[in-house]
Each structure stands twice: as structure tokens, then as C-alpha cells.
Ligand SMILES: *[C@@H]1O[C@H](CO)[C@@H](O)[C@H](O)[C@H]1NC(C)=O
């Protein structure tokens with residue numbers, strides 16, 4: 001069964017090969033070419049499903065081997081399709097005569113001699129570049145953005161050796177011939193975002209050694225060939241966001257020693273190779289948010305001494321390996337929101353002398369232990385909202401002399417040590433709303449010498465005699481209450497009344513005799 005199935009795919013491939021050699025262009029992308037491949041793929045799915053049910057376990061290994069072979073075969077057929085499609089695209093004439101710019105201006109693209117700029121932007125170009133368009137040989141910038149190009153001939157940019165900028169964004173490109181950029185030795189900026197690229201030939205950028213920026217975002221890339229960025233020593237911006245990349249080769253970025261911005265967000269990365277960023281000594285911004293990372297390898301950010309911003313939000317990271325941020329002296333912004341981190345440790349943020357904002361919201365942290373943030377003495381904003389924090393130790397925030405925002409809302413806090421804010425003298429904004437506070441220890445808020453905004457609402461404030469500390473503070477600081485007034489949860493009819501309206505008579509009178517015997521709740 002397996003063998004006959006493979007044979008049928010082989011037959012399709014053979015048929016296609018025969019067609020190519022016959023150079024029967026018209027029929028190629030008709031039923032015989034492209035559709036044959038689609039049929040073969042569909043056939044694969046259905047047949048596979050049926051097959052799997054009937055196969056004996058001992059035969060399975062052979063099946064998997066054959067499947068791997070099949071995958072290679074399908075790739076080869078696709079490669080063939082790509083080459084064939086590209087060969088049947090027209091190539092526009094490159095003009096190096098004296099009249100080249102005036103001839104260029106005959107259109108349909110617009111041509112500007114002063115800047116040596118040819119713009120074919122938004123011309124509804126359907127399947128190919130305009131046949132009649134003359135392209136001056138000394139064009140520096142070529143804009144083919146926002147068209148509907150599906151394929152390009154492999155010689156489309158031949159002889160445009162002075163091209164510096166090439167914009168192909170927002171087209172329908174599925175495959176690029178591997179020699180497409182071979183002549184573009186001066187190309188610095190290439191925009192390929194918003195296309196339908198599924199994969200790239202390993203040597204596509206091989207001769208484009210002057211490249212500075214590459215934008216491949218918003219495609220459907222599932223992976224990247226290991227040698228794709230070899231020898232691109234000058235690239236400082238690489239955007240790979242919003243693709244379907246599942247894995248990265250450990251050495252893929254090794255030659256990118258000038259890289260400053262790397263965007264890998266919105267892909268399907270489940271893990272990172274340990275040394276994948278190791279050579280990126282110039283890196284300033286690294287985005288890996290919105291992937292499927294469950295863990296970070298030890299030392300994965302080692303050597304990134306120049307990193308300023310690191311985005312890791314919306315992954316499934318469960319814990320931080322110790323010392324993982326150790327080399328990031330220059331990091332100012334660390335975004336870890338929406339992961340599954342359960343614990344932060346004393347040494348997690350050591351050495352982060354430049355850190356200004358730390359985002360740890362929407363995780364599963366249950367407690368903050370003493371001295372967790374020592375080493376981040378410049379930290380200004382600490383986001384810990386929407387975790388499961390039940391307990392914060394007295395010296396949890398020690399070392400945070402510059403902290404001005406502390407967001408602890410949406411947690412499970414019932415109490416705070418009375419002197420907890422003594423270690424954060426510069427706090428301006430505090431959010432402890434949406435927790436389980438019933439009361440606050442007397443004197444807690446007085447530690448906040450400079451505070452301007454405090455959010456206290458959505459807690460089950462218990463309005464007995466002990467609430468009068470909070471009532472008094474609210475009276476003395478009416479302009480510091482941010483958003484809504486805190487309200488009593490109870491007891492009895494006091495439920496729903498603002499804490500600020502409580503008086504000695506309403507909460508202590510009558511209960512006084514028994515109250516004196518009751519210990520404070522906090
Ligand atoms: C990065 O941090 C180191 C150590 O604190 C410092 O010497 C260096 O100047 C910083 N680099 C930049 C570009 O700020």
C-alpha cells in the first residue's frame with residue numbers, strides 16, 4: 001500500500017518533469033502542473049488516515065520512513081513548480097541608454113531621475129511586472145509594493161547592480177527563485193512583508209552582502225534554512241514577525257553581528273536553541289512575544305550586553321532559569337506579561353542596573369519573597385497584576401528606591417506587612433484593588449510619603465471598628481483616591497456603603513463592648 005502510494009506521487013513528479021523538459025508552458029500551471037501537486041497533497045491526507053488504521057505496529061516504522069521520503073519528494077515537486085512558474089514570468093527590459101529615465105517615464109510606473117526612484121506602487125499588477133516598463137540600469141530604489149504579484153522571474157532584477165532599496169511588500173508572492181537577488185550587491189533594504197512566502201531558498205541572500213534591513217514579517221514561513229543569513233554582516237534590522245516559524249537552527253543568526261533589532265513575535269516557536277542569540281552583541285531590541293515557548297534555556301540571553309528591550313509576553317513560560325537575565329546590564333524594559341511563571345526568585349533580576357519597567361502581570365506567581373528585586377535599583381514601574389499572589393514578605397521590595405508605580409491589583413492578597421512601603425519611598429501610584437483585603441494595618445499608607453494615586457476598590461472591606469484607620473486616611477487624602485471609592489462588603493446593612501462614610505457611631509457604637517475583646521484582623 002505504502003509503496004504503491006509513493007509510486008503514484010513519483011508518477012506525478014515524473015509527469016511534471018516531462019512537462020518541464022517539453023517546455024509546454026501553457027499547460028504547465030493548468031491541470032497538469034499546479035493542480036497535480038494539490039491533488040497529490042490531498043491524496044496524501046486521506047490515504048494516510050485510512051492507512052494508519054490498518055497498519056500493524058511493526059510496520060509503522062517503515063511507514064514513517066516513507067512519509068519522510070514523501071515529504072522530501074513533495075518539497076522537490078514544489079521546488080520544480082517554483083522554478084517553472086518563475087521561468088514563465090516576463091522579464092522587464094533594463095535600459096542603460098542615455099534616454100533611460102525619459103523612457104522609463106513612459107510608464108506605467110513613475111520614474112524620478114533626481115532620486116533614481118521607480119515606483120510601480122499600487123498598480124494592480126496582477127501576475128507579473130509590467131512587460132513594457134523600461135527600468136533604468138542605475139535605479140536606486142524600486143517600489144513594487146501593494147500589487148498582486150504571485151511569482152517573479154529569476155532574472156527580474158538582473159543588472160540592477162545599483163539598487164539600494166527594493167520594496168515588494170503586500171503582494172501575493174509564494175515562492176522566490178533562488179537567484180532572484182544575485183546581482184544586487186548594493187542592496188541595503190528589502191521589504192518582503194505581507195506576502196505568502198512559505199519558505200525561502202537557502203542561498204537567496206547569498207550575494208546581497210550589503211543588506212542592512214530585511215522585512216519578512218506577515219508571511220507564512222514555517223522555518224528558515226540554516227544558512228539563510230550567512231555572511232550578512234551588516235544587517236541591523238531583521239523582522240520575522242507574524243509567520244509560522246516552529247524552530248530555529250542554533251547557528252542561524254551567527255553572522256549577524258551588527259543586528260540591533262530582531263523581531264520573532266507571533267510565530268510558533270516552542271523552544272529556543274541555547275546559543276541562538278549568542279553572537280548578537282549589538283542587539284538592542286529582541287521580540288519573541290506571542291510564541292509557544294514553555295521554557296527558556298539556561299544562558300539563552302548571555303552576551304547580550306547591549307540589549308535595551310526584551311519582549312517575551314504571551315508565551316507559556318513556566319519558570320525563569322537562574323541567572324537567565326544576568327548579562328543584561330543595559331536592559332531597560334522587560335516584558336513577561338501573560339506567561340505561566342509561578343515563582344520569581346531572589347537572583348532572577350540581579351545585575352539589571354538599567355531596568356526601568358518590569359512586566360510580570362498575568363502570570364501565576366503566588367508570593368513575593370524578600371529581596372526579589374535587588375539589583376534593579378533603577379526600576380520605576382513594577383507590574384504584578386493578575387497573578388495569584390497571596391503573600392508578600394516585608395523586605396520583598398527592598399532596593400527599589402526609584403520605584404514609582406506598583407501594580408498589585410487582581411491578586412489574592414489579604415494582608416500586607418505594615419512597613420512594606422518603607423522600602424519604596426518614591427512610590428507615586430499604588431494599585432491594590434481587586435484583592436481580598438478586609439482591612440489595612442494602621443500606618444501602612446502613611447509610609448507612602450509621595451504617593452499621588454491609590455486604587456483600593458473591589459476589596460471586601462469589612463466595616464467594623466478597625467476600618468476607621470482607612471476611613472481617616474481617605475478623609476485626609478481625598479485627592480489621592482484613584483477611580484472609585486472603596487466600599488464596605490459588610491457587616492449587615494453596611495454592605496455597599498463607602499468606607500469614607502463610616503463613623504465611630506456607625507461601626508463601633510454598640511459593638512464597643514465586644515470589639516474591645518476582638519483582635520484586629522490584620
Ligand atoms: C552597557 O552597560 C555597561 C555596564 O554597565 C556599560 O559600561 C556600557 O556603557 C553600556 N552600554 C551602553 C551602550 O549603554
Ligand SMILES: *[C@@H]1O[C@H](CO)[C@@H](O)[C@H](O)[C@H]1NC(C)=O
Pocket residue numbers: 370393394395
Ligand atoms: C524578610 O525580611 C524581614 C526584614 O528583613 C525579616 O524580618 C524576615 O524574617 C524575612 N523573612 C524571611 C522569610 O526570611
